[in-house]
Amino acid sequence: MKPILEVEGLSKDYVMGDMVVHALRDVSITIHEGEFLAIMGPSGSGKSTFMNLLGCLDRPTAGKFVLAGRNVAGLDDNQLAEIRNKYIGFVFQQFNLLPRTSALKNVELPLIYAGSRNRHAQAMAAIEKVGLAQRAHHKPNEMSGGQQQRVAIARAIVNDPMVIFADEPTGNLDSRTSEEIMALFQELNRQGKTIVLVTHEDDIAHHCKRSVRFRDGRVVFDEVIENPIDARDKLSQMPDLEAVEYVPSGARKKSVAADAPA
Amino acid sequence: MRPWDSFESALRAIVANKLRSFLTMLGVVIGVGSVIAMIGIGEGTKKKSIENLEIMGSNLLTVFPNWRRGGMSMGSDAGMTLRDSDVEMLKREVPLIKNITGTVRQGVMAKHGNKTHSTSVFGALPIVKDIRNLNKMLEGGWYTDEDEVFSAQKAVIGYQVWQELYDGNNAVGTNIRLKNQNFEVVGVVDFKGGSGMWNPDDQIYIPLSTAKTRLMGKTNLDMIQIQATHTDLMILTQGQVEDTLMKTRGSAMGEPLFRVMNQGEAIEQIETQTRLLSILLAGIASVSLLVGGIGIMNIMLVSVTERTREIGLRKAIGAKRGSILSQFLLESVVMCLVGGVLGIALGWTSVIAISKALQVPPEVHTPAIITAFGFSAMVGIFFGLYPAMRASRLQPMVALRSE
Ligand SMILES: Nc1ncnc2c1ncn2[C@@H]1O[C@H](COP(=O)(O)OP(=O)(O)OP(=O)(O)O)[C@@H](O)[C@H]1O
Ligand SMILES: [Mg+2]
Numbered sequence: 001m002k003p004i005l006e007v008e009g010l011s012k013d014y015v016m017g018d019m020v021v022h023a024l025r026d027v028s029i030t031i032h033e034g035e036f037l038a039i040m041g042p043s044g045s046g047k048s049t050f051m052n053l054l055g056c057l058d059r060p061t062a063g064k065f066v067l068a069g070r071n072v073a074g075l076d077d078n079q080l081a082e083i084r085n086k087y088i089g090f091v092f093q094q095f096n097l098l099p100r101t102s103a104l105k106n107v108e109l110p111l112i113y114a115g116s117r118n119r120h121a122q123a124m125a126a127i128e129k130v131g132l133a134q135r136a137h138h139k140p141n142e143m144s145g146g147q148q149q150r151v152a153i154a155r156a157i158v159n160d161p162m163v164i165f166a167d168e169p170t171g172n173l174d175s176r177t178s179e180e181i182m183a184l185f186q187e188l189n190r191q192g193k194t195i196v197l198v199t200h201e202d203d204i205a206h207h208c209k210r211s212v213r214f215r216d217g218r219v220v221f222d223e224v225i226e227n228p229i230d231a232r233d234k235l236s237q238m239p240d241l242e243a244v245e246y247v248p249s250g251a252r253k254k255s256v257a258a259d260a261p262a
Numbered sequence: 263m264r265p266w267d268s269f270e271s272a273l274r275a276i277v278a279n280k281l282r283s284f285l286t287m288l289g290v291v292i293g294v295g296s297v298i299a300m301i302g303i304g305e306g307t308k309k310k311s312i313e314n315l316e317i318m319g320s321n322l323l324t325v326f327p328n329w330r331r332g333g334m335s336m337g338s339d340a341g342m343t344l345r346d347s348d349v350e351m352l353k354r355e356v357p358l359i360k361n362i363t364g365t366v367r368q369g370v371m372a373k374h375g376n377k378t379h380s381t382s383v384f385g386a387l388p389i390v391k392d393i394r395n396l397n398k399m400l401e402g403g404w405y406t407d408e409d410e411v412f413s414a415q416k417a418v419i420g421y422q423v424w425q426e427l428y429d430g431n432n433a434v435g436t437n438i439r440l441k442n443q444n445f446e447v448v449g450v451v452d453f454k455g456g457s458g459m460w461n462p463d464d465q466i467y468i469p470l471s472t473a474k475t476r477l478m479g480k481t482n483l484d485m486i487q488i489q490a491t492h493t494d495l496m497i498l499t500q501g502q503v504e505d506t507l508m509k510t511r512g513s514a515m516g517e518p519l520f521r522v523m524n525q526g527e528a529i530e531q532i533e534t535q536t537r538l539l540s541i542l543l544a545g546i547a548s549v550s551l552l553v554g555g556i557g558i559m560n561i562m563l564v565s566v567t568e569r570t571r572e573i574g575l576r577k578a579i580g581a582k583r584g585s586i587l588s589q590f591l592l593e594s595v596v597m598c599l600v601g602g603v604l605g606i607a608l609g610w611t612s613v614i615a616i617s618k619a620l621q622v623p624p625e626v627h628t629p630a631i632i633t634a635f636g637f638s639a640m641v642g643i644f645f646g647l648y649p650a651m652r653a654s655r656l657q658p659m660v661a662l663r664s665e
Contacts, residue, residue, distance in 0.1 A: 052659050055578075057578055057658045057659045057662070058657075058658075058659045077582075077583060078582045078583060078584075081577060081580050081581060081582045081583075082580065082582070084577075084578060084579065084580050085579060085580020086580070090578050090579065092662070096571065096574075096575045096578075096662070098572060098575075100274075100278050101274070109576070109579055110579040110580055112264075112267045113576070113579065113580040113581050113582070113585060114580065115264060155579065159580075
């Protein structure tokens with residue numbers, strides 16, 4: 001497997017007046033293509049800080065960071081924007097969809113900044129991948145939390161990025177919906193997408209293939225997860241299947257009533 | 263990011279907040295509207311005044327007794343009257359005079375049949391038709407030199423008088439009554455389009471001798487009107503007229519007891535006056551455009567603050583500084599341009615309405631519209647730039663974390 005993210009001695013300090021917060025201290029890690037990585041740790045341990053650095057949303061105080069063979073450290077704002085647009089997909093805890101804008105238009109957004117043609121078809125394909133074809137023209141306030149997060153995932157994959165970063169994507173969802181979202185991530189991972197997922201729930205982390213634990217800005221644990229949970233199995237055991245709207249291929253589809261066109 | 267996409271997102275944002283966008287635009291609408299209206303009305307007023315003067319003839323000099331200088335305190339009005347002898351002298355001594363006539367004027371009630379019309383009688387030699395450019399007849403012709411010699415009771419009536427008294431019927435050959443005397447109408451002057459006290463359409467012209475002796479009982483002249491040979495020698499002609507008149511009409515202190523009004527000069531005066539007025543009015547209107555611009559800036563700053571998270575998200579998924587800048591800049595420019603278009607419509611309508619009330623021609627010039635439009639675009643760019651720059655400089659992480 002070829003490495004797509006190589007981090008060496010990465011540090012991030014936040015200066016607040018006289019106080020310096022060492023949010024990240026000397027972190028070194030390598031992430032390979034096709035990995036599904038969980039970043040764990042208590043609140044304030046530096047998970048989000050780390051992920052934002054890897055996602056080129058922020059700049060490190062010190063350290064080397066190579067993304068797809070390219071050192072990101074010296075790049076300017078616009079170059080970073082281009083990298084985020086081409087190589088990275090984001091999924092946030094608060095879905096961060098544009099209000100009053102249809103799911104389709106939301107998913108098209110990265111394509112707009114990429115300047116691509118044929119946006120409509122590409123966005124539609126991504127929406128179909130997350131199983132929301134019939135909701136493409138609905139606005140975020142007309143959708144459930146799980147559906148909104150799936151629109152956000154469609155937006156993250158529409159540019160066919162190298163890696164997806166998800167910061168507590170299930171943090172605002174109930175356990176059943178969380179499971180559906182994890183099923184979607186696992187499906188994307190099976191199709192070859194590299195995924196980095198921040199969570200503080202062990203249960204969610206067990207869906208991944210590798211887990212990295214942070215404490216006080218340091219990596220204290222880095223292990224391979226032996227038998228990851230398959231969300232499809234778990235979903236099939238869950239009782240209230242009425243609510244199932246979409247389960248990735250392979251899982252049993254019991255009801256699609258909720259997905260009927262409005 | 264392609265231009266249309268920026269434009270579309272700008273439109274979306276404007277439409278999303280319809281009321282707010284409209285209220286913000288209102289400042290620009292009123293600003294642009296008042297600039298157009300003020301310039302339009304200023305121009306109309308100027309055009310009308312100049313037209314009025316030009317209708318009287320652009321190579322016209324008018325000599326008045328100078329009441330101000332003469333004054334009642336002098337005790338005698340001997341010095342400040344104008345007489346036929348002055349006309350004769352001017353005709354003899356100033357070669358640049360083409361035509362000249364003494365005139366008298368009096369307000370009268372004119373009657374024909376059972377109709378009456380309050381107007382004024384203007385006594386002048388028949389040559390007044392050239393001096394005052396009254397050659398174009400609707401009907402008939404002018405009284406003659408012979409009529410002048412015999413003090414004939416003949417009259418030429420202006421277009422408006424004809425309308426009031428004749429209601430569109432033939433006037434030539436009929437009589438009108440002025441001060442209980444019958445006058446035969448020999449001609450009707452075609453429409454001239456003047457207004458005010460000297461409106462040539464609202465006047466009855468009769469031979470000077472008839473007016474002085476039979477109708478008004480005046481021995482002196484009210485004014486002398488002169489047509490110069492050359493329009494471009496008006497100043498020289500005026501100087502010669504003044505020099506010649508000073509011989510008989512100067513005061514003991516060597517001051518003129520008369521005043522010569524030069525039509526060209528009067529036009530110039532009106533032009534400078536109305537230009538000043540236009541600048542003043544446009545200045546006041548510009549202030550409201552400025553206030554409109556500040557309103558735009560205010561709302562754009564609010565909008566940037568409200569949409570910080572959106573900006574963060576857009577940046578996170580790949581928006582460059584330029585894309586964010588153009589998105590917000592376009593928003594304010596589009597708002598200003600839409601406001602500008604509405605303002606032009608508003609200004610135009612008010613020019614038409616106000617012109618009607620003031621009886622001046624509505625004057626909306628293309629340059630004024632282009633200027634107003636360009637100005638509102640500039641207001642959009644100028645006042646939108648700072649908020650847009652603020653938006654574009656936000657760091658994605660900071661923006662995403664904001665509440
Ligand atoms: N913009 C900032 N300014 C100052 N300090 C910050 C900033 N962002 C993060 N920190 C600090 O850095 C440390 C790590 O924060 P981080 O958000 O990475 O934690 P986390 O592991 O994601 O926590 P949680 O599970 O609560 O999301 C914390 O002590 C936090 O207070
Ligand atoms: Mg966090």
